Amino acid sequence: MNTLCQGEMLIDTENDIVMARKSVREAAVTLGFGVTDVTRIVTAASELTRNIYVYAGSGIMRWHSINDSNVGLELVFEDKGPGIIDVKLAMEPGYSTGKGLGMGLPGTKRLMDEMDVLSEIGKGTTIRIRKWLRQ
Amino acid sequence: MPNGTVSVIKIRDILLVTVPSDPDDITVSELQEQVLYAMERHSAKGLILDISTVETVDSFFARTISETVKMVALMGGLSVLSGMRACVAVTTTQLGLTFEQTLTALDVDRAMDMLSVAMDDKGDSA
Ligand SMILES: Nc1ncnc2c1ncn2[C@@H]1O[C@H](COP(=O)(O)OP(=O)(O)O)[C@@H](O)[C@H]1O
Ligand SMILES: [Mg+2]
Numbered sequence: 001m002n003t004l005c006q007g008e009m010l011i012d013t014e015n016d017i018v019m020a021r022k023s024v025r026e027a028a029v030t031l032g033f034g035v036t037d038v039t040r041i042v043t044a045a046s047e048l049t050r051n052i053y054v055y056a057g058s059g060i061m062r063w064h065s066i067n068d069s070n071v072g073l074e075l076v077f078e079d080k081g082p083g084i085i086d087v088k089l090a091m092e093p094g095y096s097t098g099k100g101l102g103m104g105l106p107g108t109k110r111l112m113d114e115m116d117v118l119s120e121i122g123k124g125t126t127i128r129i130r131k132w133l134r135q
Numbered sequence: 136m137p138n139g140t141v142s143v144i145k146i147r148d149i150l151l152v153t154v155p156s157d158p159d160d161i162t163v164s165e166l167q168e169q170v171l172y173a174m175e176r177h178s179a180k181g182l183i184l185d186i187s188t189v190e191t192v193d194s195f196f197a198r199t200i201s202e203t204v205k206m207v208a209l210m211g212g213l214s215v216l217s218g219m220r221a222c223v224a225v226t227t228t229q230l231g232l233t234f235e236q237t238l239t240a241l242d243v244d245r246a247m248d249m250l251s252v253a254m255d256d257k258g259d260s261a
Binding site: 014015017018021022025035036038039040042043046047050093100101103104106107108110111 | 157158159160161190191192193194195197198221222223225226227229230231232
């Protein structure tokens, strides 16, 4: 079966976080992820879209299925916000420049199979996460 | 229940609050205030937060719920987080959320039992 799914949405308001969760849930379910993995992926998307909304004001979430030798789902979160001052530090549990718990980035890394963070101060942040259906 | 609607029911000294399945941040924040004022208005001693339909618990939701439990404690109330789904328990734990110092129960029935026992004990020792 060659399920193709992809999409993108603007993250601009608080409600877009809810919409992002719905879209990602639908994509993950369609691809055949089990309920726990669906929850992991949706939770990661919730953390990263909220980061866009809180720290960058707005940005874009894109998702697409991967159908190579491995089947999976890739999500990309892109913003043109202030960038992350120290990515290594931001990946540490408990680090927050806001009033958050500082668990969003490190937690997302644990929930997903792959995570890349690209950030440039003054230019923005791009975070790519992946979950494989079977490894 | 429509999404975004928080239901608050009073049973004796206990408030039963049902959290909607996919609440936005505003709904979660408002839930906190709504719960605290309802505790005051009804002179409730116990609170059950039923999250059995909630499918996503992220760090914002967790922080607000933990805070609410602490605030209720300041008002002399005891809270039980009830009905966390298995997939949510796995995910929140991996995310690194602890819900320390929060009483939990499998379902509302057991949460009621826990609160009745705890509130009776309090009464006896007073
Ligand atoms: N898209 C982003 N743009 C700029 N800074 C960000 C972004 N995402 C995360 N950060 C920075 O990384 C820190 C850690 O993020 P996170 O782990 O989600 O914790 P929290 O959001 O609770 O602070 C944030 O406090 C913020 O300084
Ligand atoms: Mg965050």
